[in-house]
Amino acid sequence: MSGSETGSDGGALGALAARLLDASVLERIGIGIASTALALLIGLVIAAAAGYDSIRFANQLLVGAFGSERAIARTLRSTTIFVMTGVAVAVAFRAGVFNIGVQGQFVVGGFSTVVSIVWLGAFVPSGAVGGIVLMLFGTAVGVVAGGLYGALPGVMKAYGDANEIITTIMLNFIATGFVGWLVAGPFGAPEATATRTRRLPESVGLPQVVFGDPNLSIVGILLMLGVVALIAVIMTRTRFGYDMVTSGYQDTAATYSGVDAKRMVISTMALSGMVAGLTGALFVIMIQGYYTDPSGIGNYGFDAIAVSLLAANNPVGVLPAGLLFGGLESAGSHVQINSDIPVQLIDGIVGLVVLFVAAPELFRMIAARTGLGGDAE
Amino acid sequence: MTRNAPAVRLEGITKRFGDVVANDEVDFTLENGSIHALLGENGSGKTTLMSVLYGLYDQNSGTIHVDGEERTFESPRDAMDAGIGMIHQHFQLVKPMTVLQNVILGHEPTEGGTVDEASARADIEEICERYGFDIDRHLDTAIEDLDLGAQQRVEIVKSLYRGAEILVLDEPTAVLTPQEVDGLMEVMNDLRADGRSLIFISHKLDEALEIADDITVLRDGKAVGTVPAAETTEQDLARMMVGREVLFDRLEREPGTGGPVLEVEGLRVPGDRGREQVEGVDLTVHEGEILGIAGVQGNGQSELIEGVTGLRRPSAGTVRLNGTDIADRSRRDRIEDGIAYIPEDRQTEGLVQEYTLQRNALLGNQTIEPYAENGILNWEAVNDHAADVIEEYDVQPPNPETDAESLSGGNQQKFIVGREIGHDPEVLVASHPTRGVDIGSIEFIHKRLMELRDEGVGVLMVSSKLEEIQKLSDRIAVMYEGKFIDVVDPEAVTESELGLLMAGRTLAEGSGDGSESADADGGVSS
Numbered sequence: 001m002s003g004s005e006t007g008s009d010g011g012a013l014g015a016l017a018a019r020l021l022d023a024s025v026l027e028r029i030g031i032g033i034a035s036t037a038l039a040l041l042i043g044l045v046i047a048a049a050a051g052y053d054s055i056r057f058a059n060q061l062l063v064g065a066f067g068s069e070r071a072i073a074r075t076l077r078s079t080t081i082f083v084m085t086g087v088a089v090a091v092a093f094r095a096g097v098f099n100i101g102v103q104g105q106f107v108v109g110g111f112s113t114v115v116s117i118v119w120l121g122a123f124v125p126s127g128a129v130g131g132i133v134l135m136l137f138g139t140a141v142g143v144v145a146g147g148l149y150g151a152l153p154g155v156m157k158a159y160g161d162a163n164e165i166i167t168t169i170m171l172n173f174i175a176t177g178f179v180g181w182l183v184a185g186p187f188g189a190p191e192a193t194a195t196r197t198r199r200l201p202e203s204v205g206l207p208q209v210v211f212g213d214p215n216l217s218i219v220g221i222l223l224m225l226g227v228v229a230l231i232a233v234i235m236t237r238t239r240f241g242y243d244m245v246t247s248g249y250q251d252t253a254a255t256y257s258g259v260d261a262k263r264m265v266i267s268t269m270a271l272s273g274m275v276a277g278l279t280g281a282l283f284v285i286m287i288q289g290y291y292t293d294p295s296g297i298g299n300y301g302f303d304a305i306a307v308s309l310l311a312a313n314n315p316v317g318v319l320p321a322g323l324l325f326g327g328l329e330s331a332g333s334h335v336q337i338n339s340d341i342p343v344q345l346i347d348g349i350v351g352l353v354v355l356f357v358a359a360p361e362l363f364r365m366i367a368a369r370t371g372l373g374g375d376a377e
Numbered sequence: 378m379t380r381n382a383p384a385v386r387l388e389g390i391t392k393r394f395g396d397v398v399a400n401d402e403v404d405f406t407l408e409n410g411s412i413h414a415l416l417g418e419n420g421s422g423k424t425t426l427m428s429v430l431y432g433l434y435d436q437n438s439g440t441i442h443v444d445g446e447e448r449t450f451e452s453p454r455d456a457m458d459a460g461i462g463m464i465h466q467h468f469q470l471v472k473p474m475t476v477l478q479n480v481i482l483g484h485e486p487t488e489g490g491t492v493d494e495a496s497a498r499a500d501i502e503e504i505c506e507r508y509g510f511d512i513d514r515h516l517d518t519a520i521e522d523l524d525l526g527a528q529q530r531v532e533i534v535k536s537l538y539r540g541a542e543i544l545v546l547d548e549p550t551a552v553l554t555p556q557e558v559d560g561l562m563e564v565m566n567d568l569r570a571d572g573r574s575l576i577f578i579s580h581k582l583d584e585a586l587e588i589a590d591d592i593t594v595l596r597d598g599k600a601v602g603t604v605p606a607a608e609t610t611e612q613d614l615a616r617m618m619v620g621r622e623v624l625f626d627r628l629e630r631e632p633g634t635g636g637p638v639l640e641v642e643g644l645r646v647p648g649d650r651g652r653e654q655v656e657g658v659d660l661t662v663h664e665g666e667i668l669g670i671a672g673v674q675g676n677g678q679s680e681l682i683e684g685v686t687g688l689r690r691p692s693a694g695t696v697r698l699n700g701t702d703i704a705d706r707s708r709r710d711r712i713e714d715g716i717a718y719i720p721e722d723r724q725t726e727g728l729v730q731e732y733t734l735q736r737n738a739l740l741g742n743q744t745i746e747p748y749a750e751n752g753i754l755n756w757e758a759v760n761d762h763a764a765d766v767i768e769e770y771d772v773q774p775p776n777p778e779t780d781a782e783s784l785s786g787g788n789q790q791k792f793i794v795g796r797e798i799g800h801d802p803e804v805l806v807a808s809h810p811t812r813g814v815d816i817g818s819i820e821f822i823h824k825r826l827m828e829l830r831d832e833g834v835g836v837l838m839v840s841s842k843l844e845e846i847q848k849l850s851d852r853i854a855v856m857y858e859g860k861f862i863d864v865v866d867p868e869a870v871t872e873s874e875l876g877l878l879m880a881g882r883t884l885a886e887g888s889g890d891g892s893e894s895a896d897a898d899g900g901v902s903s
Contacts, residue, residue: 239743239752246740249729255688256718256726257741258709 029320032310035356036324043349052341064334065327071334073213079326080216080224081283085300086307086318087231088275093313094235095268096248101153101168102276103301104175107294109146109277110284111179114197114291115187116141121201131203138204139281146277147270149175154269158262164269172301176294183291196292206286220286227275231315244268276301306354328353382445384409384543384574385430385461390439392425399425401598402439407543412565412575414589414606416582418618418815420773420785422598423578424466427545431463432456443543462536463545468528472521476512477501479520480535504537508567524675526557533564544568545576550584551813555843555876556673562588580618580815582611594618619817635664638835639685639804644694646677646684653692654680656859662804662835667826669850669867670839673879677859678839679721682808685837686718687711698803712741715803719793719810721839723786727793730782734772737781738763738796745800766795771821787818794822798829805829807838811845823849843872857881 040058048054065075085102092099117138124130153171156162180195189198206217235241247254247264255261279300284291307325311317332346385407392400400422407413417423428434430441432450441448443459450456453463470479477494480501486493498516505513512523512530520528529549536544546565550558565575565588579585585592586606593603594617601617639662648654654677662668672678683689685696687708696704698714706714718741720726728737739759742748747758763777770791772784781789790811798805807826811819826849830836840846846853847867854864855878863878 237754237756239749239754242736242739242743242754246729246732249731250725252722252725253727253729253740255708256720257743258687258707258712260707260709 032320032324032357036353039349039352039356042352043345046348047341047345050345052339057335057339057341060335060339061331064331064338069211070213071330073211073216074333075323075326075330076211076221077213077216077287077326078329079323080220080286081279081300082303082307082325082329083224083318083322084227084279084282085276085304086311086322087227087315088272088279088301089304089308090311090313090315090318091231091244091275092268092272093308094248095244095264096251097154097157097265097268097272098165099150099153099168099269099272100165100305101150101171101301102272102304103299104168104172105146105149105273105276106280106283106301107175107179107297108149108280109142109273110280110288110297111182111197111291111294112145112277113138113142113281114200114284117200117204118198121204126201126203128203131201131205134201134204135206135285138285139278142277142281142284143274144277146280147274150273150276151266151270154266157269158265164265179291180293180295183293187291189290194292196290199290200285204285205289215287217286220282223278223282227278228315228319231275235315240267310354310357324353325350382409383407383442384444385576386442386445387426387430388440388442390426390429390441391437392422392429392434393437398598400429400436403595403598403600405593405600406603407574407576408591409574410569410572411590412569412577412588414577414579414585414592415595416579416585416592416614416618417595418580418787418817420787420815421595421618423595424547425598426595427463427547427576427578430456431461431545457539457541460540460542461545462539462541462543464529464532464536464547464549466547466549466551468525468532470520470528470531473519475517475519476523476531477516479531480538482535484539501534501538504534507571508537508564510534510564526553526560529553529557529561530564541573543574543576545578547578548580548813549577550579550581555841558584582614582618582816585614586611596620615816618815635666635833635835637661638664638699639837640695640697641685642695642697644681644684644696645692646680646689647692648677648680654859655684655691657694658856658859658861660837660854660861662837664835665830665833666851667830667836667838667849669846669853670837670856671843671846671853671875671879672839672841672856674841676856678856679808681856682718682721682806682837682839686716686806709744713744715801717797717802717805719790719797719805719807721808721812723789723793728781728789731780733778733780734767734784734792735760735763735777737792738766738777741796742800762796762799766792766799770795770825785815786813787815790814791818791821794825798825798834802834805834805836807836809840810838811840811842819845843875847872847875855879 040061044054044058047057064071066072085106088102088105089099117134120134120137124133149171153162153164153167156167157164183197184195187197189196206219208214208216209218235245243254243257243259243264246257247259247261247268251261254264283300288297303325307318307321310321310324328350332343332350335341335346336343383406385405387403387405390400390403390405391398403422403426405415405426415423415426425434429436430450432453432455441450443461448459450459456463471482474482477498481492481497486496488496501516502513504510510530510533512527512534515523515527520531523531533544549561553561562584565577568575577585577589586609589606591603592606592609592614594601594614596618604613639660641658641660644655644658645653646655656677658681660668670678670681680689684691687703687706687710691704694704695702698711698716703711703714724730729740732740735756739748739754742759742762743754747755748762749755760777766772767775767777772788772792772795781792784792794810805826810826811822814822823845826836826838830851838846838849850867852864853867853870853875854861855875856862857879858881862881863883865875865878
């Protein structure tokens with residue numbers, strides 16, 4: 001006659017699991033902070049056990065993420081990309097479509113932006129106006145390219161019943177390999193020693209306004225906030241968003257209400273890919289300035305899955321989740337440069353955070369999708 | 378174990394969920410070797426009480442005695458060990474696994490570390506033989522390939538295999554056809570004759586009267602009373618359940634004389650496995666008319682309905698709404714055209730379980746003004762709509778921010794009915810509009826359907842309840858193996874004749890020999 005039990009399995013463990021899965025927004029933030037702290041603590045213990053000075057390590061992590069204007073700028077720069085790719089993932093996951101291909105869409109979008117700007121640059125006069133024209137054009141091309149690259153597995157799922165998890169993963173490899181070949185060969189810059197495309201024209205670039213970091217622009221931060229707001233509004237205030245989210249919750253009810261399931265999968269994937277493509281465009285214009293072998297640009301599209309899961313696939317929740325990842329990455333690169341602690345250990349700690357924070361949501365989604373778990377009835 | 382002690386005695390059981398009292402000092406006694414019906418509307422606390430008995434919930438107070446001994450059950454396994462088996466409303470079977478595997482799941486006989494299938498098979502066959510179950514012929518069939526009646530028998534065999542002396546059946550007839558209900562009643566009789574004790578949860582009065590020795594009525598979590606089945610009537614039980622008089626008489630019928638609104642010609646619709654389930658149906662629904670479709674489940678009714686509402690693409694034929702062919706139009710187009718639809722399955726189709734009632738009020742209305750204009754949602758209008766439906770249809774609890782999943786079946790259904798007929802449909806398609814719904818709500822929904830008809834709306838209704846078909850329909854079409862076998866006047870046909878038609882025989886050929894198939898669904902007295 002003790003407290004209430006949650007399901008047929010009962011027991012404290014079941015109750016705890018249910019608690020984690022049903023957590024409210026505030027609880028989620030609490031869980032996020034506690035999990036991060038716990039993961040860091042374990043990381044520090046491991047660092048101490050491996051013979052490193054863990055107090056110094058902790059200090060460096062903090063300094064690396066938020067300790068200076070440069071650190072904050074670096075954190076925000078990564079955050080921008082994490083948040084936007086995270087939103088791209090969240091769009092698809094909320095609709096019940098498992099787009100694991102954000103990385104590929106991000107690469108295709110960014111590469112298309114560079115190529116189109118370099119091409120059009122020959123016809124547009126240099127100067128501020130020309131730069132804006134080039135950036136708008138290149139961004140539009142990046143968005144369209146990312147959207148098409150996302151819609152492709154959507155079409156395959158809708159009309160070929162191809163599992164989108166597998167097709168998007170494969171399309172990631174194809175994007176990385178194919179763009180890598182293009183960068184090395186047909187689109188390679190003849191004068192460069194490294195494998196990369198030609199640089200974007202001088203006129204292309206975003207104003208810094210805040211912080212003295214050449215690779216962080218207020219425009220990028222505003223764009224990130226704009227994308228978050230736009231997607232949040234689409235999800236909560238538009239018919240399309242309602243159709244999409246309803247499909248994610250209960251596809252049979254969505255079909256009943258008049259949603260065309262095939263078209264919905266395709267438009268969801270296209271929208272997700274467009275956000276990823278936009279992120280790719282911002283990445284090349286604000287940070288990179290050219291395109292390089294995509295196997296070396298970082299796994300933003302993969303980490304975005306964890307960012308989205310951490311945020312329970314809520315576009316607004318992606319902001320703090322992206323900040324956490326941005327901070328960890330920034331801290332990691334600082335520690336890597338300024339201490340002898342191996343980068344693998346830092347990656348491992350990031351992995352622990354993901355495991356602690358995002359795993360319950362992942363299990364919930366898998367359970368919902370396979371019809372296992374959930375209620376006792 | 379004293380033979381004379383009651384099989385189960387519950388004393389003063391109270392179970393609260395937060396502020397909600399689901400069971401309030403409930404006393405309940407199941408005599409040995411008897412069937413005790415637990416009657417009550419949806420949400421009256423029947424399932425909660427049985428979940429307490431079965432170890433799924435801890436009661437806040439009260440005691441459980443089994444065979445005269447006080448027991449506490451920490452989990453269903455404890456209850457099973459005490460000889461209690463529960464057949465849940467939603468079967469607890471692993472669909473891709475075989476019947477045999479499901480029956481022995483968790484109680485596998487082992488020999489040298491491996492499952493001893495041979496002895497399990499022999500035991501199950503013995504149980505089947507004893508009670509005349511047919512599932513021993515399907516032991517190696519996957520559950521998903523069996524119909525619901527057979528799945529239920531698997532559940533019963535599973536409990537018996539585990540040695541259950543006391544069986545709790547939670548609304549076992551809700552998913553069955555009239556014929557399958559008869560079969561279940563026989564099984565229950567046999568089990569009783571064999572000395573086992575059964576608790577039969579239901580909200581169907583006629584079934585309780587037919588099978589039970591004693592009947593206990595729950596209302597709002599309290600036990601209103603226990604009566605011997607032989608000494609009570611449907612009217613008395615209904616009054617106990619609802620707390621007021623319930624009218625069973627046929628509602629006054631004023632057949633409309635309007636023109637045709639929905640005309641279907643030569644309609645062919647494929648089923649899930651590609652085979653045609655509707656093989657050339659013609660039908661016409663006039664303004665101000667209810668056309669009822671009777672038939673044993675699985676004879677193409679669902680596919681016909683989905684062909685009309687746009688959820689399934691017909692392979693041939695026309696569907697005309699007010700003269701325009703809409704056979705090629707999408708589901709959403711047809712919603713906009715004015716086809717309202719009360720779906721067969723309210724839990725998977727009619728409502729998004731995790732949405733609030735407000736968000737559910739928009740379901741199906743995403744393109745209808747004023748709820749949406751140019752793709753932008755107007756939540757104020759949607760919320761007003763939700764509040765209206767809740768008020769007008771007496772949805773409990775009357776809180777638009779409640780999640781749909783926390784409502785009882787009857788209230789979910791009332792909400793769907795209200796939402797669907799809320800804005801002047803041209804045609805209403807209703808699939809099993811009162812399945813699994815309590816008496817009060819049935820009465821209410823029936824009244825609404827009649828009112829709608831009187832307002833001149835054409836209604837196409839499928840139901841497996843004959844009394845519902847007879848009570849509401851202006852004409853009855855009987856569907857058998859994908860075709861209409863006959864269209865009859867409800868005044869001029871008896872239940873036994875309908876039963877014959879449902880079995881695929883025409884009235885001319887069958888009137889002599891088929892009376893045993895009649896009275897399948899009992900029917901509420903008129």
